[in-house]
Amino acid sequence: MTQQLPVAVLGANGRMGAEAVKAVEAAPDMKLVAALGRGDSLDSLVDAGARYVVDLTVPESTEENVRFAVENGMHAVVGTTGWDLGRLESLETLLAGHPEVGVLIAPNFALGSVLTSAFAAKASKYFESVEIIELHHPDKVDAPSGTAVRTAQLVAAEREAAGVGPSPDATTTELAGARGCEVDGVRVHSVRLRGLVAHQEVLLGGPGEQLTLRHDSFDRASFMPGVLLGVRNVAAHPGLTVGLDGYLDLGL
Numbered sequence: 001m002t003q004q005l006p007v008a009v010l011g012a013n014g015r016m017g018a019e020a021v022k023a024v025e026a027a028p029d030m031k032l033v034a035a036l037g038r039g040d041s042l043d044s045l046v047d048a049g050a051r052y053v054v055d056l057t058v059p060e061s062t063e064e065n066v067r068f069a070v071e072n073g074m075h076a077v078v079g080t081t082g083w084d085l086g087r088l089e090s091l092e093t094l095l096a097g098h099p100e101v102g103v104l105i106a107p108n109f110a111l112g113s114v115l116t117s118a119f120a121a122k123a124s125k126y127f128e129s130v131e132i133i134e135l136h137h138p139d140k141v142d143a144p145s146g147t148a149v150r151t152a153q154l155v156a157a158e159r160e161a162a163g164v165g166p167s168p169d170a171t172t173t174e175l176a177g178a179r180g181c182e183v184d185g186v187r188v189h190s191v192r193l194r195g196l197v198a199h200q201e202v203l204l205g206g207p208g209e210q211l212t213l214r215h216d217s218f219d220r221a222s223f224m225p226g227v228l229l230g231v232r233n234v235a236a237h238p239g240l241t242v243g244l245d246g247y248l249d250l251g252l
């Protein structure tokens, strides 16, 4: 048997981290060498011989964790939200000095969600209007979701390339927040509801018709094949990759 990949999970006591610990332990080609929670020293990653770091922490912690991994030659697979343009640019600068290291920032590890975002982007240039609704469990600390931000960015880029203008909207008066927030000109609405896990709808409207693309993660198990796929592929993709679609052949 080929050597097992030595993997560390950060945020191991969290909802996603606990699931990732189980997934890595169950993967025959991986060995869980560290499982860190808040307050644990990152130096223990070096002592444990980690070569792959899975970060599922919180937006305040993730940048420091990933910088530590890169500076120590470890590949990083990151599901944590909060990677805005400034953080991504600074990570790319760091990676330029560590050309052998790969980092995957994956706003969503669920294949169906990745496909939803890709399909929505492709479809969006054919419709006058597009808005996004993301729906999550009420323990989520960030809004809008990283997935919705990514979807909006992909939609906006596709529409701009096709010369499609903004979605029409005659609103002149509103209560604050009634029209959601705007990401690259695309409206995003956030719902927080007990019982939900992670869900997204992209609404595309044209004269007399609507196309709705919806994805539901009913269980965090939905994210684990993507986490493992990320670990297995990150070393072969040095530098920064944003989105699991960077490792897939979607052919879109």
Ligand SMILES: NC(=O)C1=CN([C@@H]2O[C@H](COP(=O)(O)OP(=O)(O)OC[C@H]3O[C@@H](n4cnc5c(N)ncnc54)[C@H](OP(=O)(O)O)[C@@H]3O)[C@@H](O)[C@H]2O)C=CC1
Residues within 6 Å of the ligand: 010, 011, 012, 013, 014, 015, 016, 017, 036, 037, 038, 039, 040, 056, 057, 058, 059, 061, 065, 078, 079, 080, 081, 082, 106, 107, 108, 109, 110, 146, 223
């Ligand atoms: N890409 C994807 O597919 C998915 C991404 N996510 C994202 O992943 C992140 C985690 O989500 P979730 O598991 O629900 O959140 P949780 O709050 O359940 O878990 C986060 C965990 O990270 C811990 N933590 C905080 N800082 C550190 C640190 N420096 N080192 C180690 N552990 C730390 C927290 O500890 P404490 O409790 O003490 O603060 C907590 O246990 C979020 O940003 C979420 O949006 C979630 C689902 C899917």
Ligand SMILES: O=C(O)C1=N[C@H](C(=O)O)C[C@H](O)C1
Residues within 6 Å of the ligand: 081, 107, 108, 136, 140, 141, 144, 145, 146, 147, 148, 197, 198, 199
């Ligand atoms: O916090 C969550 O739960 C999730 N976070 C990610 C996001 O913000 O998009 C991924 C998924 O939606 C679940």
